[in-house]
Amino acid sequence: MSETLLAFYVFVLACFIGYYVIWGVTPSLHTPLVALTNAISGIVIVGALLVTGLESAGTTAELMGFLAVLLASINVFGGFLVTHRMLSMFKKKAK
Amino acid sequence: MELSVNHQALAYLASAILFIFALKGLTHPATARRGNMYGMLGMAIAIGATLMGAEVQSYGFIIAGVLAGAVIGGILAARIQMTAMPQLVAALHSFVGMAAVLVAIGTFLNKAAANALNPVLMGELSAGVIIGAITFTGSVIAFGKLQGLISGQPVKFAGQHALNAAIALATLALGVHFAMTGSGWSLALMTLLAFTLGVTLIIPIGGADMPVIISMLNSYSGWAAAATGFTLQNNLLIIVGALVGFSGAILSFIMCKAMNRSIFNVVFGGFGSGDAGGGDSAGAQAAAKGVKSASVEDAVYWMEDANKVIIVPGYGMAVSQAQHSVKELMELLNARGVEVKFAIHPVAGRMPGHMNVLLAEADIPYDAVQEMDEINPEFATADVCLVVGANDVVNPAAKTDKSSPIYGMPILEAGRARQVYFLKRSMRPGYSGVDNLLFYQDNTSLVFGDAKDTIEGMCTALKGGGH
Numbered sequence: 001m002s003e004t005l006l007a008f009y010v011f012v013l014a015c016f017i018g019y020y021v022i023w024g025v026t027p028s029l030h031t032p033l034v035a036l037t038n039a040i041s042g043i044v045i046v047g048a049l050l051v052t053g054l055e056s057a058g059t060t061a062e063l064m065g066f067l068a069v070l071l072a073s074i075n076v077f078g079g080f081l082v083t084h085r086m087l088s089m090f091k092k093k094a095k
Numbered sequence: 096m097e098l099s100v101n102h103q104a105l106a107y108l109a110s111a112i113l114f115i116f117a118l119k120g121l122t123h124p125a126t127a128r129r130g131n132m133y134g135m136l137g138m139a140i141a142i143g144a145t146l147m148g149a150e151v152q153s154y155g156f157i158i159a160g161v162l163a164g165a166v167i168g169g170i171l172a173a174r175i176q177m178t179a180m181p182q183l184v185a186a187l188h189s190f191v192g193m194a195a196v197l198v199a200i201g202t203f204l205n206k207a208a209a210n211a212l213n214p215v216l217m218g219e220l221s222a223g224v225i226i227g228a229i230t231f232t233g234s235v236i237a238f239g240k241l242q243g244l245i246s247g248q249p250v251k252f253a254g255q256h257a258l259n260a261a262i263a264l265a266t267l268a269l270g271v272h273f274a275m276t277g278s279g280w281s282l283a284l285m286t287l288l289a290f291t292l293g294v295t296l297i298i299p300i301g302g303a304d305m306p307v308i309i310s311m312l313n314s315y316s317g318w319a320a321a322a323t324g325f326t327l328q329n330n331l332l333i334i335v336g337a338l339v340g341f342s343g344a345i346l347s348f349i350m351c352k353a354m355n356r357s358i359f360n361v362v363f364g365g366f367g368s369g370d371a372g373g374g375d376s377a378g379a380q381a382a383a384k385g386v387k388s389a390s391v392e393d394a395v396y397w398m399e400d401a402n403k404v405i406i407v408p409g410y411g412m413a414v415s416q417a418q419h420s421v422k423e424l425m426e427l428l429n430a431r432g433v434e435v436k437f438a439i440h441p442v443a444g445r446m447p448g449h450m451n452v453l454l455a456e457a458d459i460p461y462d463a464v465q466e467m468d469e470i471n472p473e474f475a476t477a478d479v480c481l482v483v484g485a486n487d488v489v490n491p492a493a494k495t496d497k498s499s500p501i502y503g504m505p506i507l508e509a510g511r512a513r514q515v516y517f518l519k520r521s522m523r524p525g526y527s528g529v530d531n532l533l534f535y536q537d538n539t540s541l542v543f544g545d546a547k548d549t550i551e552g553m554c555t556a557l558k559g560g561g562h
Contacts, residue, residue, distance in 0.1 A: 004325070011334075011336075014334040014336075017115060019345070021118045022338075022346075023345060024119065027349075027439075027447075028461055029121045029127055034184050034313050035180070035187075036117060037339040039138070040134055041191045043331065044195050047198040047323045048160075048197070050145065051202055052151075052156050052201075053154065054151075056209065057204075058205075061208075064201040066160050067194075067197050068193075069160030070163050071197075072164070072194040073163070074168040076138055076168065077168030077172070078171045078172045080172075083134075086180075087131055090127065091460055092460055
Protein backbone atom coordinates (compact mmCIF):
# COMPACT_ATOMS: atom_id res chain seq x y z
CA MET A 1 0.00 0.00 0.00
CA SER A 2 1.37 3.40 -0.95
CA GLU A 3 1.90 6.11 1.64
CA THR A 4 -0.84 8.20 0.05
CA LEU A 5 -3.31 5.33 0.20
CA LEU A 6 -2.45 4.73 3.85
CA ALA A 7 -3.07 8.41 4.53
CA PHE A 8 -6.40 8.07 2.78
CA TYR A 9 -7.32 5.15 5.08
CA VAL A 10 -6.57 7.30 8.11
CA PHE A 11 -8.60 10.14 6.63
CA VAL A 12 -11.70 8.06 5.96
CA LEU A 13 -11.65 6.42 9.39
CA ALA A 14 -11.17 9.82 11.06
CA CYS A 15 -14.22 11.07 9.16
CA PHE A 16 -16.28 8.35 10.80
CA ILE A 17 -15.00 9.29 14.25
CA GLY A 18 -15.83 12.91 13.51
CA TYR A 19 -19.33 12.00 12.40
CA TYR A 20 -20.19 10.09 15.56
CA VAL A 21 -18.47 12.40 18.04
CA ILE A 22 -20.00 15.59 16.62
CA TRP A 23 -23.57 14.28 16.61
CA GLY A 24 -23.15 13.79 20.35
CA VAL A 25 -22.40 17.47 20.98
CA THR A 26 -25.28 19.24 22.72
CA PRO A 27 -26.82 22.05 20.61
CA SER A 28 -26.40 24.51 23.48
CA LEU A 29 -22.62 24.21 23.03
CA HIS A 30 -22.53 24.69 19.26
CA THR A 31 -20.79 28.07 19.49
CA PRO A 32 -18.04 26.69 21.75
CA LEU A 33 -17.83 23.76 19.32
CA VAL A 34 -17.12 26.11 16.42
CA ALA A 35 -14.54 27.98 18.53
CA LEU A 36 -12.88 24.77 19.69
CA THR A 37 -12.71 23.23 16.21
CA ASN A 38 -11.27 26.57 15.16
CA ALA A 39 -8.56 26.23 17.77
CA ILE A 40 -7.71 22.66 16.86
CA SER A 41 -7.68 23.38 13.14
CA GLY A 42 -4.81 25.64 14.17
CA ILE A 43 -2.99 22.29 13.94
CA VAL A 44 -1.81 23.56 10.54
CA ILE A 45 0.82 25.17 12.77
CA VAL A 46 2.61 21.80 12.60
CA GLY A 47 2.91 22.21 8.84
CA ALA A 48 4.02 25.81 9.32
CA LEU A 49 6.73 24.72 11.78
CA LEU A 50 8.01 22.12 9.33
CA VAL A 51 8.24 24.65 6.50
CA THR A 52 9.89 27.33 8.63
CA GLY A 53 12.23 25.10 10.59
CA LEU A 54 13.79 23.31 7.62
CA GLU A 55 17.49 24.10 7.68
CA SER A 56 17.75 24.45 3.93
CA ALA A 57 14.65 26.63 3.62
CA GLY A 58 15.16 29.67 1.38
CA THR A 59 14.26 33.16 2.54
CA THR A 60 10.92 33.22 0.72
CA ALA A 61 9.86 29.88 2.17
CA GLU A 62 11.02 30.99 5.60
CA LEU A 63 8.99 34.19 5.42
CA MET A 64 5.91 32.32 4.24
CA GLY A 65 6.43 29.82 7.03
CA PHE A 66 6.79 32.60 9.57
CA LEU A 67 3.51 34.19 8.45
CA ALA A 68 1.81 30.79 8.60
CA VAL A 69 3.18 30.16 12.11
CA LEU A 70 1.89 33.57 13.20
CA LEU A 71 -1.61 33.06 11.78
CA ALA A 72 -1.96 29.51 13.05
CA SER A 73 -0.67 30.56 16.45
CA ILE A 74 -3.33 33.29 16.70
CA ASN A 75 -5.85 30.55 15.96
CA VAL A 76 -4.51 28.18 18.55
CA PHE A 77 -4.25 30.68 21.40
CA GLY A 78 -7.28 32.76 20.46
CA GLY A 79 -9.42 29.68 19.83
CA PHE A 80 -8.66 27.80 23.03
CA LEU A 81 -8.80 30.88 25.25
CA VAL A 82 -12.09 32.16 23.89
CA THR A 83 -13.57 28.66 24.18
CA HIS A 84 -12.45 28.56 27.79
CA ARG A 85 -13.96 31.99 28.40
CA MET A 86 -17.29 30.92 26.94
CA LEU A 87 -17.45 27.59 28.73
CA SER A 88 -16.75 29.30 32.06
CA MET A 89 -20.02 31.18 31.61
CA PHE A 90 -22.16 28.05 31.40
CA LYS A 91 -23.44 27.49 34.92
CA LYS A 92 -26.07 25.26 36.44
CA LYS A 93 -28.92 26.67 38.50
CA ALA A 94 -27.67 27.42 42.01
CA LYS A 95 -29.88 25.49 44.37
CA MET B 96 16.98 16.17 22.81
CA GLU B 97 15.80 14.99 19.44
CA LEU B 98 12.70 12.86 18.98
CA SER B 99 12.92 9.87 16.62
CA VAL B 100 10.34 9.59 13.84
CA ASN B 101 8.55 6.76 15.65
CA HIS B 102 8.38 8.58 18.96
CA GLN B 103 7.08 11.62 17.18
CA ALA B 104 4.38 9.51 15.52
CA LEU B 105 3.33 8.16 18.93
CA ALA B 106 3.16 11.68 20.34
CA TYR B 107 0.95 12.68 17.39
CA LEU B 108 -1.31 9.72 18.11
CA ALA B 109 -1.67 10.82 21.74
CA SER B 110 -2.45 14.32 20.51
CA ALA B 111 -5.12 13.04 18.08
CA ILE B 112 -6.79 11.05 20.87
CA LEU B 113 -6.80 14.10 23.12
CA PHE B 114 -8.51 16.13 20.39
CA ILE B 115 -11.21 13.47 20.08
CA PHE B 116 -11.76 13.63 23.84
CA ALA B 117 -11.85 17.42 23.61
CA LEU B 118 -14.77 17.28 21.20
CA LYS B 119 -16.40 14.49 23.16
CA GLY B 120 -16.30 16.77 26.23
CA LEU B 121 -18.79 19.11 24.55
CA THR B 122 -21.50 16.48 24.99
CA HIS B 123 -22.48 18.27 28.20
CA PRO B 124 -21.71 21.69 29.72
CA ALA B 125 -20.42 19.97 32.88
CA THR B 126 -17.61 18.17 31.01
CA ALA B 127 -16.94 20.81 28.38
CA ARG B 128 -14.23 22.74 30.20
CA ARG B 129 -12.25 19.57 30.85
CA GLY B 130 -12.64 18.81 27.14
CA ASN B 131 -11.12 22.16 26.23
CA MET B 132 -8.17 21.37 28.53
CA TYR B 133 -7.64 18.07 26.68
CA GLY B 134 -7.58 20.09 23.47
CA MET B 135 -4.92 22.45 24.81
CA LEU B 136 -2.83 19.52 26.03
CA GLY B 137 -3.17 17.80 22.65
CA MET B 138 -2.01 20.95 20.88
CA ALA B 139 0.93 21.40 23.27
CA ILE B 140 2.04 17.81 22.63
CA ALA B 141 1.69 18.23 18.87
CA ILE B 142 3.74 21.43 18.81
CA GLY B 143 6.35 20.07 21.24
CA ALA B 144 6.79 16.83 19.28
CA THR B 145 7.14 18.75 16.01
CA LEU B 146 9.76 21.12 17.41
CA MET B 147 11.76 18.23 18.87
CA GLY B 148 11.73 16.28 15.60
CA ALA B 149 14.73 16.07 13.29
CA GLU B 150 13.11 18.18 10.57
CA VAL B 151 12.96 21.41 12.55
CA GLN B 152 16.43 22.90 12.84
CA SER B 153 16.09 26.67 12.98
CA TYR B 154 13.98 28.26 15.65
CA GLY B 155 14.28 32.04 15.31
CA PHE B 156 11.25 32.67 13.07
CA ILE B 157 9.24 30.01 14.86
CA ILE B 158 9.63 31.49 18.32
CA ALA B 159 8.84 34.98 17.01
CA GLY B 160 5.74 33.73 15.18
CA VAL B 161 4.37 31.67 18.04
CA LEU B 162 4.91 34.41 20.63
CA ALA B 163 3.37 37.14 18.47
CA GLY B 164 0.43 34.84 17.73
CA ALA B 165 -0.01 34.07 21.41
CA VAL B 166 -0.17 37.76 22.30
CA ILE B 167 -2.57 38.67 19.49
CA GLY B 168 -4.75 35.59 20.05
CA GLY B 169 -4.81 36.14 23.81
CA ILE B 170 -5.87 39.77 23.46
CA LEU B 171 -8.57 38.90 20.91
CA ALA B 172 -9.96 36.13 23.12
CA ALA B 173 -10.03 38.31 26.22
CA ARG B 174 -11.53 41.42 24.61
CA ILE B 175 -14.10 40.06 22.18
CA GLN B 176 -17.76 40.79 22.95
CA MET B 177 -19.92 37.68 22.96
CA THR B 178 -22.24 39.37 20.46
CA ALA B 179 -19.24 39.59 18.13
CA MET B 180 -18.27 35.91 18.38
CA PRO B 181 -19.34 35.21 14.78
CA GLN B 182 -16.92 37.86 13.52
CA LEU B 183 -14.05 36.45 15.58
CA VAL B 184 -14.78 32.95 14.32
CA ALA B 185 -14.89 34.17 10.71
CA ALA B 186 -11.55 35.93 11.20
CA LEU B 187 -9.98 32.83 12.71
CA HIS B 188 -11.30 30.68 9.85
CA SER B 189 -9.62 33.01 7.40
CA PHE B 190 -6.30 32.59 9.26
CA VAL B 191 -6.46 28.79 8.99
CA GLY B 192 -7.17 29.14 5.27
CA MET B 193 -4.29 31.55 4.68
CA ALA B 194 -1.92 29.44 6.81
CA ALA B 195 -2.80 26.39 4.70
CA VAL B 196 -2.04 28.32 1.49
CA LEU B 197 1.28 29.59 2.86
CA VAL B 198 2.29 26.13 4.10
CA ALA B 199 1.49 24.58 0.72
CA ILE B 200 3.47 27.18 -1.23
CA GLY B 201 6.31 27.07 1.30
CA THR B 202 6.42 23.29 0.98
CA PHE B 203 6.53 23.64 -2.80
CA LEU B 204 9.51 26.01 -2.58
CA ASN B 205 11.37 23.76 -0.13
CA LYS B 206 10.70 20.60 -2.13
CA ALA B 207 11.61 22.30 -5.39
CA ALA B 208 14.93 23.41 -3.89
CA ALA B 209 15.56 19.81 -2.80
CA ASN B 210 14.43 18.42 -6.17
CA ALA B 211 11.83 16.28 -4.40
CA LEU B 212 8.70 17.18 -6.37
CA ASN B 213 6.40 14.54 -7.79
CA PRO B 214 2.93 14.66 -9.37
CA VAL B 215 1.11 13.17 -6.34
CA LEU B 216 2.69 15.69 -3.97
CA MET B 217 1.89 18.56 -6.32
CA GLY B 218 -1.69 17.33 -6.70
CA GLU B 219 -2.04 17.40 -2.92
CA LEU B 220 -0.43 20.83 -2.81
CA SER B 221 -3.01 22.07 -5.30
CA ALA B 222 -5.83 20.77 -3.11
CA GLY B 223 -4.34 22.51 -0.07
CA VAL B 224 -3.93 25.80 -1.91
CA ILE B 225 -7.40 25.73 -3.49
CA ILE B 226 -9.33 24.84 -0.32
CA GLY B 227 -7.20 27.16 1.82
CA ALA B 228 -7.60 30.09 -0.56
CA ILE B 229 -11.38 29.68 -0.82
CA THR B 230 -11.58 29.45 2.98
CA PHE B 231 -9.50 32.60 3.32
CA THR B 232 -11.36 35.00 1.04
CA GLY B 233 -14.73 33.40 1.83
CA SER B 234 -14.16 34.02 5.52
CA VAL B 235 -12.93 37.56 4.88
CA ILE B 236 -16.19 38.31 3.05
CA ALA B 237 -18.22 36.65 5.82
CA PHE B 238 -16.33 38.76 8.37
CA GLY B 239 -17.05 41.91 6.38
CA LYS B 240 -20.76 41.10 6.20
CA LEU B 241 -21.00 40.29 9.92
CA GLN B 242 -19.04 43.38 10.94
CA GLY B 243 -21.15 45.54 8.65
CA LEU B 244 -18.13 46.56 6.57
CA ILE B 245 -19.91 45.34 3.47
CA SER B 246 -23.64 45.01 2.92
CA GLY B 247 -25.29 41.89 4.33
CA GLN B 248 -27.63 41.88 1.35
CA PRO B 249 -27.12 39.09 -1.15
CA VAL B 250 -25.13 40.42 -4.13
CA LYS B 251 -26.52 38.87 -7.26
CA PHE B 252 -26.08 39.35 -10.97
CA ALA B 253 -26.96 37.51 -14.14
CA GLY B 254 -24.71 34.61 -15.05
CA GLN B 255 -23.36 34.37 -11.50
CA HIS B 256 -23.54 30.58 -11.31
CA ALA B 257 -22.01 30.20 -14.76
CA LEU B 258 -19.18 32.52 -13.74
CA ASN B 259 -18.54 30.55 -10.54
CA ALA B 260 -18.56 27.28 -12.44
CA ALA B 261 -16.13 28.70 -15.00
CA ILE B 262 -13.74 29.92 -12.30
CA ALA B 263 -13.95 26.59 -10.49
CA LEU B 264 -13.21 24.63 -13.68
CA ALA B 265 -10.30 26.89 -14.61
CA THR B 266 -8.89 26.56 -11.07
CA LEU B 267 -9.09 22.77 -11.24
CA ALA B 268 -7.54 22.68 -14.71
CA LEU B 269 -4.63 24.80 -13.51
CA GLY B 270 -4.27 22.48 -10.51
CA VAL B 271 -3.96 19.48 -12.80
CA HIS B 272 -1.54 21.33 -15.06
CA PHE B 273 0.56 22.28 -12.04
CA ALA B 274 0.57 18.70 -10.73
CA MET B 275 1.81 17.40 -14.08
CA THR B 276 4.36 20.09 -14.92
CA GLY B 277 5.29 21.82 -11.67
CA SER B 278 4.86 25.17 -13.44
CA GLY B 279 5.14 28.06 -11.00
CA TRP B 280 2.85 30.14 -13.26
CA SER B 281 0.08 27.59 -13.02
CA LEU B 282 0.46 27.57 -9.25
CA ALA B 283 0.31 31.36 -9.03
CA LEU B 284 -2.67 31.67 -11.36
CA MET B 285 -4.49 28.83 -9.62
CA THR B 286 -3.98 30.51 -6.24
CA LEU B 287 -5.30 33.79 -7.59
CA LEU B 288 -8.39 32.15 -9.10
CA ALA B 289 -9.10 30.20 -5.89
CA PHE B 290 -8.96 33.48 -3.92
CA THR B 291 -11.43 34.96 -6.40
CA LEU B 292 -13.71 31.95 -6.11
CA GLY B 293 -13.91 32.41 -2.33
CA VAL B 294 -15.26 35.92 -2.90
CA THR B 295 -17.72 35.06 -5.63
CA LEU B 296 -19.08 32.05 -3.72
CA ILE B 297 -19.86 33.94 -0.50
CA ILE B 298 -20.87 37.38 -1.81
CA PRO B 299 -24.34 36.24 -3.02
CA ILE B 300 -25.28 34.82 0.40
CA GLY B 301 -27.42 37.00 2.63
CA GLY B 302 -27.01 37.96 6.28
CA ALA B 303 -29.83 35.68 7.45
CA ASP B 304 -27.87 32.67 6.24
CA MET B 305 -24.80 33.48 8.31
CA PRO B 306 -25.20 30.49 10.67
CA VAL B 307 -24.89 28.19 7.65
CA ILE B 308 -21.97 30.13 6.18
CA ILE B 309 -20.05 30.12 9.45
CA SER B 310 -20.56 26.36 9.70
CA MET B 311 -19.61 25.82 6.08
CA LEU B 312 -16.39 27.81 6.38
CA ASN B 313 -15.66 25.95 9.61
CA SER B 314 -15.90 22.78 7.56
CA TYR B 315 -13.67 24.19 4.79
CA SER B 316 -10.99 25.14 7.31
CA GLY B 317 -10.95 21.50 8.44
CA TRP B 318 -10.62 20.19 4.90
CA ALA B 319 -7.80 22.70 4.32
CA ALA B 320 -5.95 21.26 7.32
CA ALA B 321 -6.55 17.71 6.06
CA ALA B 322 -5.21 18.62 2.60
CA THR B 323 -2.10 20.06 4.25
CA GLY B 324 -1.78 16.76 6.11
CA PHE B 325 -1.80 14.84 2.82
CA THR B 326 0.90 17.13 1.43
CA LEU B 327 3.14 16.66 4.44
CA GLN B 328 2.30 12.97 4.92
CA ASN B 329 1.25 13.93 8.43
CA ASN B 330 -1.49 11.74 9.91
CA LEU B 331 -2.23 14.12 12.79
CA LEU B 332 -3.20 16.90 10.39
CA ILE B 333 -5.30 14.47 8.40
CA ILE B 334 -7.18 13.24 11.47
CA VAL B 335 -7.78 16.71 12.90
CA GLY B 336 -8.77 18.03 9.49
CA ALA B 337 -11.35 15.27 9.12
CA LEU B 338 -12.77 15.90 12.61
CA VAL B 339 -13.12 19.64 12.03
CA GLY B 340 -14.35 19.16 8.47
CA PHE B 341 -17.10 16.86 9.62
CA SER B 342 -17.99 19.08 12.56
CA GLY B 343 -18.63 22.01 10.23
CA ALA B 344 -20.48 19.83 7.75
CA ILE B 345 -22.82 18.48 10.42
CA LEU B 346 -23.48 21.96 11.78
CA SER B 347 -24.29 23.17 8.25
CA PHE B 348 -26.71 20.28 7.89
CA ILE B 349 -28.41 21.05 11.23
CA MET B 350 -28.73 24.74 10.35
CA CYS B 351 -30.18 24.00 6.92
CA LYS B 352 -32.67 21.57 8.39
CA ALA B 353 -33.75 24.19 10.92
CA MET B 354 -34.60 26.48 8.01
CA ASN B 355 -36.07 23.72 5.87
CA ARG B 356 -33.64 24.52 3.09
CA SER B 357 -31.03 22.51 1.29
CA ILE B 358 -27.38 23.49 1.36
CA PHE B 359 -27.62 24.05 -2.40
CA ASN B 360 -30.47 26.45 -1.85
CA VAL B 361 -28.37 28.44 0.65
CA VAL B 362 -25.28 28.49 -1.54
CA PHE B 363 -26.94 29.06 -4.88
CA GLY B 364 -30.13 30.94 -4.10
CA GLY B 365 -30.29 34.13 -2.02
CA PHE B 366 -33.06 34.30 0.57
CA GLY B 367 -35.95 36.73 0.55
CA SER B 368 -35.47 37.40 -3.12
CA GLY B 369 -38.51 35.43 -4.16
CA ASP B 370 -41.98 36.94 -4.47
CA ALA B 371 -43.53 36.75 -1.02
CA GLY B 372 -46.87 35.48 -2.24
CA GLY B 373 -49.83 37.27 -3.80
CA GLY B 374 -52.24 39.75 -2.23
CA ASP B 375 -54.60 36.94 -1.21
CA SER B 376 -52.11 35.28 1.12
CA ALA B 377 -53.09 34.72 4.72
CA GLY B 378 -50.55 37.36 5.73
CA ALA B 379 -52.20 40.07 3.70
CA GLN B 380 -55.65 39.15 4.99
CA ALA B 381 -54.50 39.19 8.57
CA ALA B 382 -52.76 42.52 8.08
CA ALA B 383 -56.12 44.07 7.32
CA LYS B 384 -57.32 43.00 10.76
CA GLY B 385 -54.70 45.09 12.50
CA VAL B 386 -52.76 44.17 15.57
CA LYS B 387 -53.30 44.69 19.29
CA SER B 388 -50.71 46.56 21.23
CA ALA B 389 -50.23 46.30 24.97
CA SER B 390 -48.46 48.28 27.65
CA VAL B 391 -45.65 47.04 29.85
CA GLU B 392 -48.13 46.94 32.76
CA ASP B 393 -50.52 44.64 30.86
CA ALA B 394 -47.72 42.14 30.28
CA VAL B 395 -46.55 42.34 33.90
CA TYR B 396 -50.11 41.82 35.13
CA TRP B 397 -50.26 38.50 33.28
CA MET B 398 -46.73 37.43 34.11
CA GLU B 399 -46.72 38.01 37.86
CA ASP B 400 -49.55 35.55 38.50
CA ALA B 401 -48.44 33.02 35.92
CA ASN B 402 -47.23 29.52 36.65
CA LYS B 403 -44.94 29.35 33.69
CA VAL B 404 -43.40 31.99 31.44
CA ILE B 405 -41.42 31.03 28.35
CA ILE B 406 -39.08 33.59 26.86
CA VAL B 407 -38.11 33.31 23.19
CA PRO B 408 -34.92 35.31 22.63
CA GLY B 409 -33.64 36.25 19.20
CA TYR B 410 -30.75 38.21 17.79
CA GLY B 411 -32.68 41.42 18.49
CA MET B 412 -32.15 40.76 22.19
CA ALA B 413 -28.40 40.76 21.66
CA VAL B 414 -28.52 43.89 19.50
CA SER B 415 -30.25 45.89 22.24
CA GLN B 416 -28.00 44.21 24.88
CA ALA B 417 -31.13 43.19 26.79
CA GLN B 418 -29.83 39.85 28.06
CA HIS B 419 -28.84 41.20 31.49
CA SER B 420 -32.25 42.82 32.00
CA VAL B 421 -33.84 39.55 30.93
CA LYS B 422 -31.87 37.81 33.64
CA GLU B 423 -33.20 40.29 36.21
CA LEU B 424 -36.75 39.72 34.96
CA MET B 425 -36.23 35.98 35.36
CA GLU B 426 -35.05 36.41 38.94
CA LEU B 427 -37.95 38.68 39.89
CA LEU B 428 -40.44 36.22 38.43
CA ASN B 429 -38.70 33.25 40.07
CA ALA B 430 -38.95 35.07 43.41
CA ARG B 431 -42.71 35.14 42.90
CA GLY B 432 -42.79 31.42 42.25
CA VAL B 433 -43.12 31.76 38.47
CA GLU B 434 -41.21 29.18 36.45
CA VAL B 435 -39.20 30.83 33.66
CA LYS B 436 -37.78 28.95 30.70
CA PHE B 437 -35.97 30.01 27.56
CA ALA B 438 -36.74 28.54 24.15
CA ILE B 439 -33.97 28.52 21.58
CA HIS B 440 -34.43 27.96 17.87
CA PRO B 441 -31.40 26.38 16.15
CA VAL B 442 -30.88 29.35 13.82
CA ALA B 443 -31.48 32.09 16.38
CA GLY B 444 -28.49 34.44 16.39
CA ARG B 445 -25.70 34.75 13.84
CA MET B 446 -24.02 31.38 14.40
CA PRO B 447 -24.94 27.95 15.76
CA GLY B 448 -25.63 28.11 19.50
CA HIS B 449 -25.10 31.89 19.62
CA MET B 450 -28.12 32.60 21.86
CA ASN B 451 -27.00 30.00 24.40
CA VAL B 452 -23.68 31.76 24.85
CA LEU B 453 -25.34 35.18 25.17
CA LEU B 454 -27.71 33.85 27.85
CA ALA B 455 -24.86 32.11 29.64
CA GLU B 456 -22.94 35.39 29.61
CA ALA B 457 -25.88 37.01 31.41
CA ASP B 458 -25.58 34.29 34.08
CA ILE B 459 -28.76 32.54 33.07
CA PRO B 460 -28.34 28.90 34.14
CA TYR B 461 -28.17 26.48 31.22
CA ASP B 462 -30.81 24.17 32.67
CA ALA B 463 -33.39 26.93 32.18
CA VAL B 464 -32.52 27.11 28.48
CA GLN B 465 -34.11 24.54 26.18
CA GLU B 466 -33.87 23.56 22.54
CA MET B 467 -36.80 23.67 20.13
CA ASP B 468 -37.79 20.00 20.23
CA GLU B 469 -37.65 19.89 24.01
CA ILE B 470 -39.68 23.01 24.67
CA ASN B 471 -42.30 22.91 21.92
CA PRO B 472 -44.71 20.62 23.84
CA GLU B 473 -44.48 23.03 26.80
CA PHE B 474 -45.88 26.13 25.12
CA ALA B 475 -49.41 24.81 25.51
CA THR B 476 -48.97 24.78 29.29
CA ALA B 477 -47.32 28.21 29.48
CA ASP B 478 -49.38 31.15 30.69
CA VAL B 479 -47.23 33.75 28.99
CA CYS B 480 -44.76 33.63 26.13
CA LEU B 481 -42.48 36.63 25.84
CA VAL B 482 -40.83 37.04 22.44
CA VAL B 483 -37.72 39.20 22.72
CA GLY B 484 -36.09 40.10 19.44
CA ALA B 485 -37.09 36.93 17.60
CA ASN B 486 -39.42 36.93 14.62
CA ASP B 487 -39.33 34.39 11.81
CA VAL B 488 -38.68 31.49 14.18
CA VAL B 489 -42.14 31.90 15.79
CA ASN B 490 -44.07 32.67 12.61
CA PRO B 491 -46.99 30.23 12.21
CA ALA B 492 -46.97 30.99 8.48
CA ALA B 493 -44.19 28.39 8.31
CA LYS B 494 -46.86 25.81 9.13
CA THR B 495 -50.00 27.19 7.57
CA ASP B 496 -49.19 29.40 4.59
CA LYS B 497 -47.97 27.35 1.64
CA SER B 498 -47.18 30.48 -0.34
CA SER B 499 -44.78 31.73 2.33
CA PRO B 500 -41.05 31.53 1.59
CA ILE B 501 -40.50 30.14 5.07
CA TYR B 502 -43.17 27.44 4.66
CA GLY B 503 -41.96 24.13 6.09
CA MET B 504 -39.40 25.65 8.45
CA PRO B 505 -39.72 24.15 11.95
CA ILE B 506 -40.81 26.86 14.39
CA LEU B 507 -41.11 27.48 18.11
CA GLU B 508 -44.81 27.14 18.84
CA ALA B 509 -45.02 30.35 20.83
CA GLY B 510 -48.58 30.96 19.67
CA ARG B 511 -49.88 28.09 21.80
CA ALA B 512 -49.20 29.94 25.04
CA ARG B 513 -52.26 31.53 26.66
CA GLN B 514 -50.85 35.03 26.18
CA VAL B 515 -48.10 36.06 23.80
CA TYR B 516 -46.29 39.36 24.29
CA PHE B 517 -44.19 40.29 21.32
CA LEU B 518 -41.52 42.90 22.09
CA LYS B 519 -40.94 44.90 18.94
CA ARG B 520 -39.28 48.09 17.92
CA SER B 521 -41.50 48.55 14.89
CA MET B 522 -43.74 46.61 12.53
CA ARG B 523 -40.77 45.78 10.31
CA PRO B 524 -40.78 42.16 9.16
CA GLY B 525 -38.01 39.69 10.07
CA TYR B 526 -34.96 38.80 8.03
CA SER B 527 -36.90 36.71 5.58
CA GLY B 528 -39.01 39.77 4.76
CA VAL B 529 -42.12 37.77 5.63
CA ASP B 530 -45.05 39.16 7.60
CA ASN B 531 -45.51 37.38 10.94
CA LEU B 532 -48.97 35.82 11.31
CA LEU B 533 -48.45 35.50 15.05
CA PHE B 534 -48.98 39.28 15.37
CA TYR B 535 -52.61 38.89 14.40
CA GLN B 536 -53.51 36.00 16.65
CA ASP B 537 -56.17 36.77 19.30
CA ASN B 538 -53.91 35.91 22.21
CA THR B 539 -51.01 38.04 20.91
CA SER B 540 -50.23 41.62 21.87
CA LEU B 541 -47.32 43.70 20.69
CA VAL B 542 -45.32 45.76 23.15
CA PHE B 543 -43.58 48.46 21.14
CA GLY B 544 -40.24 49.89 22.16
CA ASP B 545 -36.58 49.02 22.59
CA ALA B 546 -36.30 45.50 24.03
CA LYS B 547 -33.96 46.53 26.82
CA ASP B 548 -36.10 49.50 27.91
CA THR B 549 -39.24 47.38 27.83
CA ILE B 550 -37.74 44.59 29.93
CA GLU B 551 -36.33 47.12 32.40
CA GLY B 552 -39.78 48.65 32.63
CA MET B 553 -41.20 45.22 33.44
CA CYS B 554 -38.60 44.74 36.17
CA THR B 555 -39.46 48.11 37.71
CA ALA B 556 -43.15 47.29 37.65
CA LEU B 557 -42.54 43.91 39.27
CA LYS B 558 -40.39 45.47 41.99
CA GLY B 559 -42.79 48.32 42.66
CA GLY B 560 -46.15 46.62 42.23
CA GLY B 561 -47.41 44.75 45.30
CA HIS B 562 -50.84 43.76 44.04
